[in-house]
Amino acid sequence: MQHTATHAAAPHQPWYKVLYIQVLIAIALGVLLGYVAPDTAKSMKWLGDAFIALIKMMIAPVIFCTIVHGIASIGDLKKVGRVGLKALIYFELVSTLALLIGVIVGEIIQPGAGFGADPSKLDATAVAAYAKKAADDSTVAHLMAVIPKSFFDAFATGDLLQVLLISILTGVVITGLGERGRGAIHAIDVAGEIFFRIIGLIVKLAPLGAFGAMAFTIGQFGIAKLGNLAGLVATFYLTSLLFVLLVLGTIARVCGFSILKFLAFIKDELLIVLGTSSSETVLPHMMQKMKRLGASDSVVGLVIPTGYSFNLDGTNIYMTLATLFLAQAVGADLSFGQYATIILVAMLTSKGASGVTGAGFVTLAATLAAIPGNPVPVAAMALILGIDKFMSECRALTNLVGNGVATIVISRWEGELDPVKLREVMAHPVAIGTEIADDKPVPAGP
Incomplete structure (x- = not known):
């Protein structure tokens, strides 16, 4: 798909009709309701x-x-x-950096030092469900789960890796059909346009979704719980911010664009993720915006969905930082071998996480259970159970930015993007509702 900048023709909207402003107002109202009337706020979860x-x-x-x-x-x-291989190499390198940064910051700041938690007095039942799910999700089970029970079961369950598998197989087969496959391509293009226009309608409800999710979070957990473990929350947000600005910022500069301009370009998506705690809510919008920057369908279609399972920078930072916090909180001294195990295990367990709220907590349980000698009991996760929801927003935001940058990097690696045009389009973002409505697949072939 080819895109051109359309900012000159975009009509000026009143401030109250701009989506990201509506979402900001909704988030603020949700926090206020959760603080003033917690019981009412919890009923807004739906x-x-x-x-x-x-x-x-x-x-x-x-x-x-x-x-x-x-x-x-x-x-x-x-x-x-070639694109798939490049993406996996990039994912692994950047994910490893995220894990290492979590360890380094955790050792320097030591947010759990002096916490003095007694492992024998922790309530293991509070995290039993997460521990069981982590134990059941072995490497073989995870690999087998990529294969759907049937072609249509992938659509029914919505598993991203299953959908990715059948999509690649279908695309390969249609390519092999040559001229006979053109009818199928046209039908898929028309279906794609229909689906994107449906999303254009749904996204108008984003402020309501953000209001309900934020009101429930504050009403259920309260701002007081956030204050009890503010050190860990602040450290995690600071670490994620440093990762985005320094690591992803450096990668962005090498690729010819500013990370701050990129953040401004996807501000609508970032605010929706902040309100809903799920990066999956903006997956279609991110795909469209990456295409507007000049990335091809093939790169966007492979990098973004795959990145949602294999390039979770925020989740990686969270796992190593939270592991060190819990170790410090229970007074466990980790050896070099145990540190290495944490990083290696986290590299594997993080690949099973998705953009859905709570997935990071399950992968943390799997990582703790795999550390030799069990120095940090899984029951210690009860210490951060109450504030995990406050950190899930940061995980989702960092994951989203990381996947967006990855798409641009792979596109530049493929020689698809012009840095001058990239900066020009990035400097004039299109409103999210217009993005979905105006962008549609270009039929293949002449």
């Missing part, structure tokens, strides 16, 4: 759940149409393999 469910029901068909169109339209399976 608004956030409904919005997330509406978006999630469209993710599988959008990814399928985008990937199949991307693979079939270029007709070059070697490029698909």
Whole structure:
């Protein structure tokens, strides 16, 4: 798909009609309601759940149409393999950096030092469900879970890796059909346009979803709980900010753009993620914005969905930082070998996480259980259970930025992006509702 900057033709909107302002107001009202009337605020949870469910029901068909169109339209399976390999190499390098930064900051600041928690007095039942889920999710089980029970079961469950698998297989087969596959490509293009326009309608409800999710969070957990463990929360947010500005910022500069301009370019998506605590709610919008920057269908279709399972920078920072916090809180002295195990295990367990709230907590349980000698009992996770929701927003935000930067990097690596045009388009972002409505697949072929 080819895109041009459309900022000159975009009509000026009153401030109260701008989506990100509506979301900001909704978040503020949600916090206020949660503080003033906690019981009422908790009853607003269904608004956030409904919005997330509406978006999630469209993710599988959008990814399928985008990937199949991307693979079939270029007709070059070697490029698909090349893009996939480059993406996995990039994911592994940056994810490892995120894990190491979590360890380094945790050792320097030591947010759990002096906490003095007694492991024998911790309530293990509070985190028993997370521990069981982590224990059941072995490497083999995770690999087998990538294969859906049937072609359509992937759409029914909405598992991103399952959808990715059947999308790649379908795209490869249609490419092999040659001229006979053009009818299928056209049908998929039309379906993709329909799905994106449905999302354009759903996204108008983002302020309601953000209000409900934020009101529930404050009403359920309270601002007081955030204050009890403010050191860990502040350290995590600071570490994530440093990672975005320094690590991703350096990568961005090498690729010819400013990380701050990029953050401004995706501000609508960032605010929706902040309100809903789920990066999946903006997956379709991110795909469209990356295409507007000049990335091809094939790169966007492969990098963004794959990144949601393999490039979770925020989750990686969280796992190593939270592990060190809990070790310090219970007075455990970790050896060099145990540090190495934490990083290696986290590199594997993080690949099973997704953009859904709570997935990071499950992967943390799996990481703790795998440390030799069990110096940090899984029951210690009860110490941060009450504030995990406050950190899930930061995990989702960092994951989203990381996947956006990854898409641009791989596109530049493929020689698709012009740095001058990239900066020009990035400097004039299009409103999120217009982005979905105006952008549609370009039919393959002449």
